[in-house]
Amino acid sequence: MPKIVIIGAGIVGCSLADELTERGYNDVIVIEKGKLWKPGGSTSHAPGVVFQTNGSRTMAQFARQTVEKLHSLQHSGDTCFLKVGSLEIATTPERLADLHRRAGLALSAGINARVVSPDEASKMHPLLVADKFLGALYVPDDGIARAVLADEVMGKRAISRGARFIAECEVVAIDQSEGRVTGVQTTHGLFPADIVVSCAGIWGPKIGAMVGMSKAIQPLAHQLCYTAPIPELASYKQEAELPVLRHQGSDLYFKQRGQSLAVGWYGHRPLPVKAEDILPNEQAEVMPSQMPFTAEEWKGAMEGATEIIPALKNSEIIESMNGLFSFTVDNFPLMGEWSGLKGFWVAEAVWITHGCGVARAMAEWIVDGHPSLAVHECDVNRFETHQLGAQHIEERGTQNYIEVYDLLHPLQPMESPRPIRTTGFYPRQKELGGYFLEAAGYERPQWYEANAGLLDRYSSPPRDDWSSKFWSPIVGAEACAVRDGVGLFDITTLKRIEVIGKGALEFLEQLTTGNLRKKTGSITYCLLLNEKAGILSDITVMRRGENDFFIGVNSNSDINYLKQLAPDTVHVRDITAGTVGLGLFGPHARELAQSLTRDDLSNEALGYFRLKNTYLGHVPVMLCRLSYVGELGYEIYTTADMALKLWDTLWQAGKKYGLIAAGRGAFNSMRLEKGYRSYGTDMTSEHNPHEAGLSFAVRKGDGYKGAEAFKELNPNELTRRLVCLVLDNPEHVVLGKEPVLHEGKVVGYVTSAYFGHTIGKQLAYAWVPSEFSSQNTEVSIRYFDQDYPATVGADPQYDPQMTRLKS
Numbered sequence: 132m133p134k135i136v137i138i139g140a141g142i143v144g145c146s147l148a149d150e151l152t153e154r155g156y157n158d159v160i161v162i163e164k165g166k167l168w169k170p171g172g173s174t175s176h177a178p179g180v181v182f183q184t185n186g187s188r189t190m191a192q193f194a195r196q197t198v199e200k201l202h203s204l205q206h207s208g209d210t211c212f213l214k215v216g217s218l219e220i221a222t223t224p225e226r227l228a229d230l231h232r233r234a235g236l237a238l239s240a241g242i243n244a245r246v247v248s249p250d251e252a253s254k255m256h257p258l259l260v261a262d263k264f265l266g267a268l269y270v271p272d273d274g275i276a277r278a279v280l281a282d283e284v285m286g287k288r289a290i291s292r293g294a295r296f297i298a299e300c301e302v303v304a305i306d307q308s309e310g311r312v313t314g315v316q317t318t319h320g321l322f323p324a325d326i327v328v329s330c331a332g333i334w335g336p337k338i339g340a341m342v343g344m345s346k347a348i349q350p351l352a353h354q355l356c357y358t359a360p361i362p363e364l365a366s367y368k369q370e371a372e373l374p375v376l377r378h379q380g381s382d383l384y385f386k387q388r389g390q391s392l393a394v395g396w397y398g399h400r401p402l403p404v405k406a407e408d409i410l411p412n413e414q415a416e417v418m419p420s421q422m423p424f425t426a427e428e429w430k431g432a433m434e435g436a437t438e439i440i441p442a443l444k445n446s447e448i449i450e451s452m453n454g455l456f457s458f459t460v461d462n463f464p465l466m467g468e469w470s471g472l473k474g475f476w477v478a479e480a481v482w483i484t485h486g487c488g489v490a491r492a493m494a495e496w497i498v499d500g501h502p503s504l505a506v507h508e509c510d511v512n513r514f515e516t517h518q519l520g521a522q523h524i525e526e527r528g529t530q531n532y533i534e535v536y537d538l539l540h541p542l543q544p545m546e547s548p549r550p551i552r553t554t555g556f557y558p559r560q561k562e563l564g565g566y567f568l569e570a571a572g573y574e575r576p577q578w579y580e581a582n583a584g585l586l587d588r589y590s591s592p593p594r595d596d597w598s599s600k601f602w603s604p605i606v607g608a609e610a611c612a613v614r615d616g617v618g619l620f621d622i623t624t625l626k627r628i629e630v631i632g633k634g635a636l637e638f639l640e641q642l643t644t645g646n647l648r649k650k651t652g653s654i655t656y657c658l659l660l661n662e663k664a665g666i667l668s669d670i671t672v673m674r675r676g677e678n679d680f681f682i683g684v685n686s687n688s689d690i691n692y693l694k695q696l697a698p699d700t701v702h703v704r705d706i707t708a709g710t711v712g713l714g715l716f717g718p719h720a721r722e723l724a725q726s727l728t729r730d731d732l733s734n735e736a737l738g739y740f741r742l743k744n745t746y747l748g749h750v751p752v753m754l755c756r757l758s759y760v761g762e763l764g765y766e767i768y769t770t771a772d773m774a775l776k777l778w779d780t781l782w783q784a785g786k787k788y789g790l791i792a793a794g795r796g797a798f799n800s801m802r803l804e805k806g807y808r809s810y811g812t813d814m815t816s817e818h819n820p821h822e823a824g825l826s827f828a829v830r831k832g833d834g835y836k837g838a839e840a841f842k843e844l845n846p847n848e849l850t851r852r853l854v855c856l857v858l859d860n861p862e863h864v865v866l867g868k869e870p871v872l873h874e875g876k877v878v879g880y881v882t883s884a885y886f887g888h889t890i891g892k893q894l895a896y897a898w899v900p901s902e903f904s905s906q907n908t909e910v911s912i913r914y915f916d917q918d919y920p921a922t923v924g925a926d927p928q929y930d931p932q933m934t935r936l937k938s
């Protein structure tokens with residue numbers, strides 16, 4: 132059994148000790164520099180308000196698990212979670228509409244939620260005045276975490292199973308040898324360890340620095356005040372009985388504490404703090420995570436508060452603080468084993484709301500090798516290098532604080548700092564009026580204004596205000612024009628690696644489901660599975676030589692996964708930034724490419740799923756005969772220095788064939804028509820290949836990770852499936868993540884959705900129980916407050932015979 136040291140006894144550290152010891156991992160030591168059970172971190176002073184609804188399914192599940200666990204814990208005979216419910220208030224029509232969308236997100240994640248009228252809401256909370264707002268989102272199972280008490284219960288339970296908690300002991304260094312953690316140095320001496328888990332919250336960056344790791348965490352001060360007793364609450368005697376409130380339009384939240392209210396505010400000027408500047412426990416006035424209150428920052432908070440709670444008009448503030456907690460560059464926590472040091476794990480930037488769920492996933496990961504929930508969004512190894520610089524961390528972390536309650540569209544990119552990365556094609560894309568969104572830090576065109584003229588030929592159904600944000604009818608015109616002619620897509624943002632060296636084939640065979648023993652020049656689409664046959668990623672493997680592979684992967688997590696497991700003779704190298712990629716797709720793609728090379732590109736000479744190294748004009752390229760949009764065409768790769776030459780060469784030659792540049796919007800629409808799944812959206816590690824409709828990508832036999840579990844699966848006895856829903860009315864647009872209902876009951880959720888411009892249908896891929904997965908089953912999709920009828924359709928909808936791709 133490994134020796135495990137956990138740094139920090141906040142909600143995450145205590146919960147992790149509990150989860151590990153529950154699984155029989157009892158050799159656990161929790162080292163905490165403060166006093167138990169209120170050691171001075173963020174958990175020690177936070178009001179513990181829990182709103183479970185989240186745009187991320189995984190985060191919502193973490194919250195659900197936290198609520199369930201805390202509710203089951205008893206401290207002195209009382210539960211550690213007060214299920215008082217929550218009300219999110221809307222004072223504008225836009226916010227009210229958004230509450231319906233958020234109700235959908237909650238229902239999709241299995242959280243009970245509904246939008247209620249002002250009258251109903253004010254009956255639930257006597258401080259609300261019905262004519263001050265338009266409606267509220269009610270989530271009955273939200274409420275208040277009694278986190279300090281829960282820490283004590285979980286900590287003592289872990290101790291009873293053999294764990295040790297060492298308080299008032301500070302970790303000052305982390306020992307390592309040959310790339311592995313060996314222990315921690317503390318103010319009380321050395322503690323040997325095979326695994327160290329940093330659960331240090333706002334001190335995370337400081338612990339990271341001990342091992343040379345930059346963490347994308349920015350501690351920020353957040354203002355929280357408690358009022359004196361409010362006469363209107365005189366009859367309330369309990370700790371908390373009323374729903375917690377959120378008035379996101381004014382950046383405020385509220386919690387009843389007996390006869391007073393806690394008021395938290397995000398509307399103030401952001402106040403970033405460096406982890407190394409946080410005061411030591413003995414020097415902090417109250418506790419290290421509490422900075423002195425700055426009254427000038429609070430100005431404006433009470434105006435917003437009295438807008439919906441007039442009773443606060445004459446209230447006095449009797450307690451106030453600038454409390455510290457962590458934000459990250461992308462709003463997700465940091466979880467998992469850091470690729471830079473074996474045995475060094477992180478679980479940080481976690482709200483109390485998600486604390487127990489995150490800890491459970493961490494314990495499963497450490498004990499079983501993989502968590503049961505999909506954690507790719509939270510993987511500590513997910514970041515691009517540019518995201519780990521101090522300036523970026525501060526600017527993005529701070530901006531995320533500012534936007535925490537903003538009404539953000541799912542496609543909305545952060546406006547600053549931008550642009551960060553541009554591909555070599557950027558100047559030409561700008562000239563064509565590219566409308567850019569951000570992908571992995573890159574500017575990526577969603578469509579090109581230069582294609583507005585195509586609207587004379589192709590039209591799209593109208594869209595409502597919400598779905599027409601970050602969208603243009605040009606998207607549809609581009610998709611149709613590519614199907615009719617030929618288009619150029621910038622695919623540089625998709626990640627690429629090289630796997631080279633003696634044993635590379637055997638190495639890849641062990642980890643992937645594909646049959647890679649094919650001739651040089653072959654291309655194979657396959658999967659990475661975990662031991663339970665859950666899908667870790669889908670990848671495209673190009674065999675360039677006997678032991679030389681070029682692989683299209685999904686994320687830095689994939690790259691780290693392969694790097695960690697590669698034998699010494701095999702080199703795994705990220706070549707994304709040093710290369711560029713263009714997709715040349717459409718029925719005229721071959722004629723165009725052929726006009727630029729003397730090599731034979733006929734179907735016989737370069738068939739589907741084959742590659743060729745050649746030149747297009749002056750540009751050395753790898754031409755790969757595949758396309759993610761379901762058309763004849765090529766992915767074309769070259770080195771970054773040749774980017775403009777490649778673009779210009781194709782552009783010049785393409786005039787004859789009506790070549791257009793096409794954006795990501797068209798790409799998404801086309802890939803959905805063809806039924807091509809997108810990892811992380813359509814399927815995750817929670818799904819197996821049969822359920823996801825990807826068993827064709829799994830080779831017969833064994834010898835690859837996950838093979839045993841895969842063999843155990845019966846494709847005829849699946850409990851759920853990913854299906855293609857076709858909305859009955861093509862003008863009904865949905866965007867993804869909406870709940871799917873059958874006879875009024877939520878049965879599933881949408882993953883990707885897009886209008887299929889070629890087939891003239893609105894498509895939505897969705898997870899549903901098997902009993903609702905056969906074709907022609909009628910369901911509905913809830914979009915805001917509307918239920919749109921939809922029917923399970925064929926998968927794919929476009930070119931199921933693959934004639935276009937293989938022609």
Ligand SMILES: Cc1cc2nc3c(=O)[nH]c(=O)nc-3n(C[C@H](O)[C@H](O)[C@H](O)COP(=O)(O)OP(=O)(O)OC[C@H]3O[C@@H](n4cnc5c(N)ncnc54)[C@H](O)[C@@H]3O)c2cc1C
Binds near residue numbers: 142330332455
């Ligand atoms: C004012 C305020 C209000 C908030 N309100 C809410 C809310 O309503 N709902 C919600 O979900 N979240 C809320 N949060 C956020 C939430 O409090 C934190 O995200 C959460 O408590 C973090 O828990 P943790 O266990 O990761 O970190 P912490 O609770 O900070 O624990 C980390 C521990 O690590 C210890 N440690 C650090 N370095 C060392 C070292 N070198 N050696 C030994 N020990 C070390 C620290 O002493 C600390 O005890 C709020 C935060 C603030 C500041």
